Amino acid sequence: MSTPTSRIANVDNYDKVAIYRFVIEMLTWVVPALLMLAGIIAGLHMVVAGEEAFGTSDLVPWGLLIAGYVLLAVTCSGLCMVSSLGHVLGLKQLDVLGQRAVLLAITVLVSGFAVLAVELGHPLRMIYVMISPNFTSGIWWMGTIYGIYLVALIIELAAWQLGRYKLGQRMAVVTLALAIAATSNLGSVFALVNARPFWAGAYYPIYVLLTAIMSGIATLVILSWFLQRNKKGYQGDRYRSAIVLLTKALGIFVVLTGVMTFWKITASLYGGIPATQLAALTLVTGSLAVPFWLFEVGAGMVFPLVAIVFSKSRRINYSLAAAVSTLVGVVFMRYDMVIAGQKVSADALSGERAVSLAGYLPSSGEVLVLVGAIGFIISVYRISERFLKLDH
Amino acid sequence: MTKHYGFVMLVYRCIDCKACQVACWAENAVPLGKSRNWITKDGYNGTFPNLNVDYLPGNCMHCANAPCVSVCPTGASYKREDGLVLVNNKKCIGCKYCMVACPYNARFFHPEEEVADKCTMCSHRVAKGLEPACVATCVGGARVFGDLNDPKSKVSQLLRKHKHEVLLPQQGTKPSIHYIFDKPSEGGILA
Numbered sequence: 001m002s003t004p005t006s007r008i009a010n011v012d013n014y015d016k017v018a019i020y021r022f023v024i025e026m027l028t029w030v031v032p033a034l035l036m037l038a039g040i041i042a043g044l045h046m047v048v049a050g051e052e053a054f055g056t057s058d059l060v061p062w063g064l065l066i067a068g069y070v071l072l073a074v075t076c077s078g079l080c081m082v083s084s085l086g087h088v089l090g091l092k093q094l095d096v097l098g099q100r101a102v103l104l105a106i107t108v109l110v111s112g113f114a115v116l117a118v119e120l121g122h123p124l125r126m127i128y129v130m131i132s133p134n135f136t137s138g139i140w141w142m143g144t145i146y147g148i149y150l151v152a153l154i155i156e157l158a159a160w161q162l163g164r165y166k167l168g169q170r171m172a173v174v175t176l177a178l179a180i181a182a183t184s185n186l187g188s189v190f191a192l193v194n195a196r197p198f199w200a201g202a203y204y205p206i207y208v209l210l211t212a213i214m215s216g217i218a219t220l221v222i223l224s225w226f227l228q229r230n231k232k233g234y235q236g237d238r239y240r241s242a243i244v245l246l247t248k249a250l251g252i253f254v255v256l257t258g259v260m261t262f263w264k265i266t267a268s269l270y271g272g273i274p275a276t277q278l279a280a281l282t283l284v285t286g287s288l289a290v291p292f293w294l295f296e297v298g299a300g301m302v303f304p305l306v307a308i309v310f311s312k313s314r315r316i317n318y319s320l321a322a323a324v325s326t327l328v329g330v331v332f333m334r335y336d337m338v339i340a341g342q343k344v345s346a347d348a349l350s351g352e353r354a355v356s357l358a359g360y361l362p363s364s365g366e367v368l369v370l371v372g373a374i375g376f377i378i379s380v381y382r383i384s385e386r387f388l389k390l391d392h
Numbered sequence: 393m394t395k396h397y398g399f400v401m402l403v404y405r406c407i408d409c410k411a412c413q414v415a416c417w418a419e420n421a422v423p424l425g426k427s428r429n430w431i432t433k434d435g436y437n438g439t440f441p442n443l444n445v446d447y448l449p450g451n452c453m454h455c456a457n458a459p460c461v462s463v464c465p466t467g468a469s470y471k472r473e474d475g476l477v478l479v480n481n482k483k484c485i486g487c488k489y490c491m492v493a494c495p496y497n498a499r500f501f502h503p504e505e506e507v508a509d510k511c512t513m514c515s516h517r518v519a520k521g522l523e524p525a526c527v528a529t530c531v532g533g534a535r536v537f538g539d540l541n542d543p544k545s546k547v548s549q550l551l552r553k554h555k556h557e558v559l560l561p562q563q564g565t566k567p568s569i570h571y572i573f574d575k576p577s578e579g580g581i582l583a
Binding site: 050051056061062119120121122126128129133134136138143189192193194196342 | 495497564
């Protein structure tokens with residue numbers, strides 16, 4: 001039996017917990033909003049200041065923002081591909097995430113387009129992509145398909161929201177097809193560049209598709225973990241069940257990505273072709289060694305795999321750690337992919353026999369824009385979640 | 393027959409004075425720190441003590457199979473019938489795909505216009521029957537300009553008379569810029 005004093009203490013404790021929860025809740029709104037604000041300010045500064053605000057050069061024209069766009073666009077299609085397993089292929093455990101995955105995919109893709117707009121010299125001239133198309137351009141196909149894909153995602157979400165389930169189902173099939181097409185086309189943007197031997201070939205469309213699914217799974221694990229926190233009973237169990245399934249899938253895709261990366265590096269080193277060999281060496285022992293070994297391999301592959309194997313996919317906190325670590329690794333995967341391919345090019349200027357090594361370091365503005373994109377995703381997703389009914 | 397403008401670079405005549413670069417800057421208002429053309433070293437060649445260095449003048453190769461034209465999403469980079477690869481600045485979105493795709497690193501990002509810029513072979517001068525500024529100013533006569541389809545042009549005569557090369561032939565770009573490495577001491581007096 002509690003004494004009046006202990007009751008008062010409990011009330012005090014309750015207040016403290018309530019205040020603590022309120023502060024945490026506010027921080028989860030304020031921090032992403034501040035990140036977004038920092039990104040917007042940095043983006044505007046970069047648009048006004050132009051080239052000098054970027055770390056890129058004429059030898060390395062694509063920098064962190066292109067890597068960021070690839071990261072976001074590909075994560076968006078990964079989200080759609082994985083959530084479609086519930087909608088399209090009838091995998092009931094993932095049904096619970098369907099609408100939320102579509103909403104998140106829309107938010108992520110919009111942030112990707114915003115990042116790309118900062119990178120482009122004249123984003124408003126994108127109108128020429130429609131009125132003066134060049135069908136031989138990889139970027140034209142990629143941009144067009146991603147544009148259509150965004151519209152299809154919005155229609156799909158609207159259909160679910162309006163209770164038009166048949167239309168929603170049909171649109172889920174359409175968005176799945178568009179997600180696959182858009183992602184592999186994004187890979188082809190790199191694969192079709194013969195001037196960059198490290199990129200050229202059929203590897204990247206497949207690699208980007210595979211890692212898109214991996215980043216989509218990791219994002220859904222994180223989303224599910226947050227959704228299950230305050231839910232007990234059936235609804236909470238559904239999210240936890242989804243996490244277990246997604247964690248197993250994450251393990252498989254991490255292994256596949258590891259195998260592909262191993263053979264890409266091995267083949268590039270083994271072949272003895274100067275440009276590809278030097279690009280691989282840049283990753284293995286050169287200026288990109290830390291991003292490659294510590295983040296792409298360590299955080300993106302080794303740590304998640306250890307966490308998944310250790311927990312046997314059953315401890316959801318381990319799943320969260322594995323998913324967060326994988327996403328950190330994916331950020332650097334995209335960075336390494338974009339930069340390593342450009343650092344070395346067949347150098348015509350030195351009589352074809354030599355290769356050039358160009359330097360690149362992201363500017364603070366580029367980093368802030370990417371951080372702002374993450375703030376945007378969290379803020380817009382959370383605001384949308386309040387107004388939409390996503391549990392149908 | 394339609395014209396096909398191109399360059400022949402007589403490598404032995406280049407003295408690395410960089411007058412071509414200066415002329416281009418002045419003629420085309422090229423922004424500070426950027427260049428539409430260049431001179432690079434090739435070599436050292438020979439054995440000690442008889443060493444020498446070739447200087448290779450270069451600019452956009454105005455490729456017949458231009459990767460920059462293929463990859464441009466809006467058609468801002470285009471190829472004219474006379475062989476010139478040009479950029480319509482109004483259509484350029486500044487995606488820099490052409491810069492990434494060019495095996496010769498011939499393009500640069502114009503910091504004020506925010507478009508991909510490159511050598512135009514001085515199309516405005518060619519339209520008036522003049523030679524490109526870099527050719528007109530070349531002290532040693534290393535840069536020769538003309539119609540590659542005209543058998544009587546100086547460029548065609550040089551290409552008939554001497555062994556010539558293009559840079560990075562394995563890229564399949566079919567450049568309109570040809571290099572002649574013959575020297576007077578090896579292959580007789582050049583035109």
